[in-house]
Amino acid sequence: MTNQPLSALGATPVPGGTRFAVRSTAQRVELCLFDGPRERRVAMTRDDDVWITTIPGTDHLYGYRAHGEYDPARNLWFDAAKLLVDPYALELDRPFVQSPRLAIPGEDTADIIPRARVVAPLTTIPASPLFRPGQLIYELNLRSFTMRHPAIPAGRRGTLAALTHPAVLDHLHKLGVGAVELMPITAAIDERHLPPLGLRNAWGYNPVVPMALCPERVPGGVAELVATIAALREAGIGVILDLVFNHMGESDIHGGTLSFRGLDPDTYARTPDGTLINDAGTGNTLDASRPGVRAMILDSLRHFARAGVDGFRFDLAPVLARGPGFDPDAPIFAEIAADPILSTRIMIAEPWDIGPGGYQLGAFPEHWLEWNDRYRDQVRRFWRGDGRAGDLATRVAGSADLFTSPTSRSVNFIAAHDGFTLADLVTYAGRHNHANGEDNRDGHGDEVSWNHGCEGPGDDPAIHKARARSVRAMLATLFLSRGTPMLTAGDEFGRSQQGNNNGYAQDNETSWLDWNMRDEALERFVATLSEFRRGVPLDWTDWLANAQWRTLGGDPMQPEDWDRADGFALQLPAGGQSLILRFDRMSGVTALFGTMLES
Numbered sequence: 001m002t003n004q005p006l007s008a009l010g011a012t013p014v015p016g017g018t019r020f021a022v023r024s025t026a027q028r029v030e031l032c033l034f035d036g037p038r039e040r041r042v043a044m045t046r047d048d049d050v051w052i053t054t055i056p057g058t059d060h061l062y063g064y065r066a067h068g069e070y071d072p073a074r075n076l077w078f079d080a081a082k083l084l085v086d087p088y089a090l091e092l093d094r095p096f097v098q099s100p101r102l103a104i105p106g107e108d109t110a111d112i113i114p115r116a117r118v119v120a121p122l123t124t125i126p127a128s129p130l131f132r133p134g135q136l137i138y139e140l141n142l143r144s145f146t147m148r149h150p151a152i153p154a155g156r157r158g159t160l161a162a163l164t165h166p167a168v169l170d171h172l173h174k175l176g177v178g179a180v181e182l183m184p185i186t187a188a189i190d191e192r193h194l195p196p197l198g199l200r201n202a203w204g205y206n207p208v209v210p211m212a213l214c215p216e217r218v219p220g221g222v223a224e225l226v227a228t229i230a231a232l233r234e235a236g237i238g239v240i241l242d243l244v245f246n247h248m249g250e251s252d253i254h255g256g257t258l259s260f261r262g263l264d265p266d267t268y269a270r271t272p273d274g275t276l277i278n279d280a281g282t283g284n285t286l287d288a289s290r291p292g293v294r295a296m297i298l299d300s301l302r303h304f305a306r307a308g309v310d311g312f313r314f315d316l317a318p319v320l321a322r323g324p325g326f327d328p329d330a331p332i333f334a335e336i337a338a339d340p341i342l343s344t345r346i347m348i349a350e351p352w353d354i355g356p357g358g359y360q361l362g363a364f365p366e367h368w369l370e371w372n373d374r375y376r377d378q379v380r381r382f383w384r385g386d387g388r389a390g391d392l393a394t395r396v397a398g399s400a401d402l403f404t405s406p407t408s409r410s411v412n413f414i415a416a417h418d419g420f421t422l423a424d425l426v427t428y429a430g431r432h433n434h435a436n437g438e439d440n441r442d443g444h445g446d447e448v449s450w451n452h453g454c455e456g457p458g459d460d461p462a463i464h465k466a467r468a469r470s471v472r473a474m475l476a477t478l479f480l481s482r483g484t485p486m487l488t489a490g491d492e493f494g495r496s497q498q499g500n501n502n503g504y505a506q507d508n509e510t511s512w513l514d515w516n517m518r519d520e521a522l523e524r525f526v527a528t529l530s531e532f533r534r535g536v537p538l539d540w541t542d543w544l545a546n547a548q549w550r551t552l553g554g555d556p557m558q559p560e561d562w563d564r565a566d567g568f569a570l571q572l573p574a575g576g577q578s579l580i581l582r583f584d585r586m587s588g589v590t591a592l593f594g595t596m597l598e599s
Contacts, residue, residue: 008050009299010088011118017056018118020044022086023292024051024263026066026078034061034115041065049264061093061115062086066262070105072253075274077261081108085259087296089116089212090303091221096189096208096249102256113258114187116212119222122306129310129346131238133369133407135178136530137486139242139417142185142217143202145489147512160185160218164231172237174523175492176530179238179310179346183417185225187212189249189258194505197437202507203417205315206249206282208258210300222307229308238310240346245286245297246319246353252276252283267293269324277324279355280316289323294332301342311346313371316353318360325356328363337365348411362402364409369484372399372410379414380425380448382565383473385585390562392583396570397544398482410483414474415491420501422474422491425449426467427457432499435506443502456499469588472525476589479529480536480581492526493518532591536572536579546573552584 012019020031022044029051031042044051063085068078082102085092092114101107131137143158151167162168163180172180184204194200204214218224229239248268250261253276260267269277269287279285287293297320301312314320321330336342348369351361364370375395381387394401398408415422420431429451433443452466471494478485489495490513497503503511548571549557557568565585572579582590 010086010090010121011060011062011116013058013118013120014054017054018058018060019052019054020062020086021050021052022064022088022263023049024064024066025049025266026051026068026263028067029263030065030067030080031055032063032065032083032110034063034110037111039110058118058120060118062118063110063113063115064263073274075265075270077257077265079105079257079262081106082257082262083108083110083113084257084262085114085209085212086116087209087259087263088299089209090119090121091117092187092212092215093117095215096187096258098190098192098195099256102258103254109256114212114215117221122222122226122303124306126305126308126341126344127233128344129238130233130236131179131240131310131346133346133409133484135484136176136533137179137181137240137411137484138172138175138177139181139183139486139488141183141203141417141489141511143507144511144513148509149513149515158217159220159224160228161220161224164228169232169235169237173235174527175487176527176534177237179240180232181240181242181313181348181486183242184244185214185217185241186210186243187214189256192251192255193437197505199437199505200507201504202511203504205244205504206247207244208249209260210243210245210296211303226307233308239308240311240313240348241304241309242313242315243300243304244315245288245300246316247280247282247284247286250284252278255283264292266290269322271324277355279319279322279324279353279358281354285319285322285355287323288320288330288332294335297332298335298339298342301336301345302339305341305345309345311348313348313350315350317349317351317364318353318355318358322355326358326360326363328360328365333365337367366405366409369409369411370403371416371486372402372412372483374402375399375410375412375481375483376414376416377448379474379477382567382583383470383477383585384448384450385565387565388562389564389566389568389583392477393549393562393568393570396477396481396581396583397547400544408483411486412478412481412483413486413488414478416486416488418502418504419444419447420449420499421488421495421497422471423467423494423496424499424501426470427451427496428499428501429455430499431501433502435500435510436502437505443500447501468522471522473588475526476529476591477583479526479533480589480591485533487526489513493520493523536591547571552582 033040044053063083067080069076146157146162156162188204188206268284277285349364378391382392399410403409550569567583570581580592
């Protein structure tokens with residue numbers, strides 16, 4: 001694989017036409033141009049492992065066909081019956097549709113595979129990110145967030161442009177959001193088992209190619225992406241994209257041939273005996289040890305950076321540094337750091353995958369942020385009643401046991417898209433995922449949660465009060481912790497998925513936010529927490545050196561006190577005043593900094 005620059009791959013308008021270039025190890029590659037159902041094939045010329053041709057005009061819908069041997073046992077998947085999507089496509093004319101035909105050798109798929117649309121690459125030099133670590137990240141699924149929003153016109157719901165509606169911007173401002181973290185907006189395909197169950201993937205973590213925008217979520221394509229980011233930026237809100245570079249939607253050997261498998265099967269990592277590596281749990285894993293794969297990842301990041309995004313969250317990020325084992329000095333980290341555009345962006349790792357040695361919390365570069373699941377679990381355990389004061393203090397103080405940099409690299413969260421919602425984790429002791437069609441076997445089986453004495457909502461006022469106290473205590477802990485807080489959309493007003501802790505297949509009212517049933521008192525409480533946080537010195541690099549740790553009774557903490565479960569108090573100097581934070585498992589969180597704030 002050669003390391004071609006972005007301008008050398010994909011469909012690029014040039015004087016007099018469009019230059020098409022695609023990387024493939026096939027024996028012969030054809031460009032396929034479409035005018036409705038009519039297909040015209042054009043032979044391409046090989047230059048090393050890149051196939052090239054130039055066609056007059058720029059208004060083209062296209063794909064590729066790759067000719068060569070078909071012998072899956074030898075990792076040869078070339079089948080000219082399969083229309084293949086350009087790995088560098090930026091827009092598609094239709095969504096992907098799952099079908100058994102995609103995996104049947106010799107079965108032509110031109111009628112069900114999306115065509116790529118020629119789009120001029122972005123060339124702008126992006127402005128510096130608005131978002132700064134320590135500000136609030138707001139994790140958001142476009143469809144979940146907008147499909148039931150009463151102020152958004154029906155035709156705009158579920159789309160990226162809906163985020164520019166004044167009602168949405170007002171809500172984001174109310175919460176003090178520093179950046180929205182958009183769950184995948186690139187084109188994805190449903191997993192094979194979902195259509196027979198009448199379900200579809202609601203999250204989008206199953207892309208086919210890395211840059212092509214989802215025609216449903218971003219119907220206006222690259223122009224809509226650029227305009228929405230600009231509008232959010234004008235409102236003072238940054239954008240972080242959640243991207244998937246750990247696998248692609250072609251899945252295992254029983255999956256369809258849609259793009260990479262039919263063009264260059266070595267894109268996917270394999271064991272010495274040829275078996276697909278499955279470190280992502282999806283059937284395949286991108287091989288980022290290959291220069292061409294890394295070049296594609298870097299080109300994708302540059303494309304979105306030029307669109308104006310502040311940064312990226314990497315799903316199952318250890319895959320980026322595997323070869324096959326995780327290497328903290330993997331080439332991609334140095335390549336990102338050396339890039340004049342990417343080095344200025346915010347990088348956030350989900351620091352685990354399911355492969356050997358896949359848990360790598362704290363192992364990413366010093367300038368990266370990392371999702372901190374130890375924060376999540378130990379904060380939950382403390383407020384559940386079976387955690388240690390010392391563990392909570394470590395997490396509140398920025399998880400210095402994991403991150404040694406002067407400013408904490410921890411992305412702190414209590415709940416995220418994956419797992420129980422904040423309201424559900426105090427309402428259900430176990431998962432209730434039967435609607436996913438897998439006999440309640442999917443999702444986390446041992447998630448830290450507690451139901452306060454009744455499984456499900458119930459009607460006991462005392463239980464409801466206890467749950468509300470627990471939710472407020474965890475939210476207050478989140479906003480009063482050192483690091484970068486992340487809140488998932490809807491948790492600020494009590495969203496529920498009725499105990500489903502794996503809502504990936506629930507693109508329906510199970511996951512769609514009910515804006516008419518918001519807990520407005522909780523929403524106001526979160527807004528107050530966010531405003532309070534912006535006025536306290538939680539991210540001063542020297543605050544720990546001057547902090548005083550005390551028992552709830554006011555005495556200095558002794559070693560044995562950290563093993564207790566009742567809590568502690570923390571006193572911080574702040575501009576001539578003292579900020580006192582009390583974490584009391586029985587009564588919640590109290591903060592005094594010019595004003596009293598109680599959970």
